[in-house]
Amino acid sequence: xxxxxxxxxxxxxxxxxxxxxxxxHLEAAGYRIVTQGWRCxxxxxxxxxxxxxxxxxxxxRTRRGTARGSAEESITPAKARRLALxxxxxxxxxxxxxxxxxxxxxxDVVAITLDASGYVQTLxxxxxxxxx
Numbered sequence: 023x024x025x026x027x028x029x030x031x032x033x034x035x036x037x038x039x040x041x042x043x044x045x046x047h048l049e050a051a052g053y054r055i056v057t058q059g060w061r062c063x064x065x066x067x068x069x070x071x072x073x074x075x076x077x078x079x080x081x082x083r084t085r086r087g088t089a090r091g092s093a094e095e096s097i098t099p100a101k102a103r104r105l106a107l108x109x110x111x112x113x114x115x116x117x118x119x120x121x122x123x124x125x126x127x128x129x130d131v132v133a134i135t136l137d138a139s140g141y142v143q144t145l146x147x148x149x150x151x152x153x154x
Contacts, residue, residue: 036086037084038145040084040134041059041068041069041084043142044068044069044080044082044134045069047145047147048071048078048080048147050056051073051147053072053073053078055070055071056072056077057069060110062109064104064107064108065096066108067105067108067109067112068081069082070078070112075125075126076128077123077125077126077127078128078130079105079112079127079129080130081101081129081130081132081152082084082131082134083096083131083134084135085134085136086135086138087135087138092133092135094131094133094146096106097121097152102152106129109129113127115125128149128150130147130148130149130150131146131150132145132146132147132148133145133148134146
């Protein structure tokens with residue numbers, strides 16, 4: 023599956039490239055991107071979006087092939103716990119800024135796997151992938 027974006031050419035840029043692709047995919051599916059790369063002392067949330075009345079915190083995982091496991095499999099229990107803590111930290115930061123979120127939220131994963139040529143083989147958007 024081609025995606026209209028340039029192929030990633032350096033390992034260190036793979037994550038940023040995957041995040042751009044994921045954001046494009048989400049926007050095409052009707053999501054509104056609020057921000058990308060939100061950071062705090064606990065780590066980073068790749069994409070924060072809204073979908074209808076739901077706040078969606080998105081972790082993007084991009085892999086070249088599956089030799090070291092799939093992109094989906096790279097979400098370990100420890101990573102899932104960290105994402106849940108990051109979600110709470112983001113909600114708390116919004117509350118402290120006077121912009122609290124009163125609606126529902128969820129944590130999604132967008133898993134992207136590239137083939138040997140660097141083209142998108144799969145893009146899997148998993149809604150509610152991480153329990154809050």
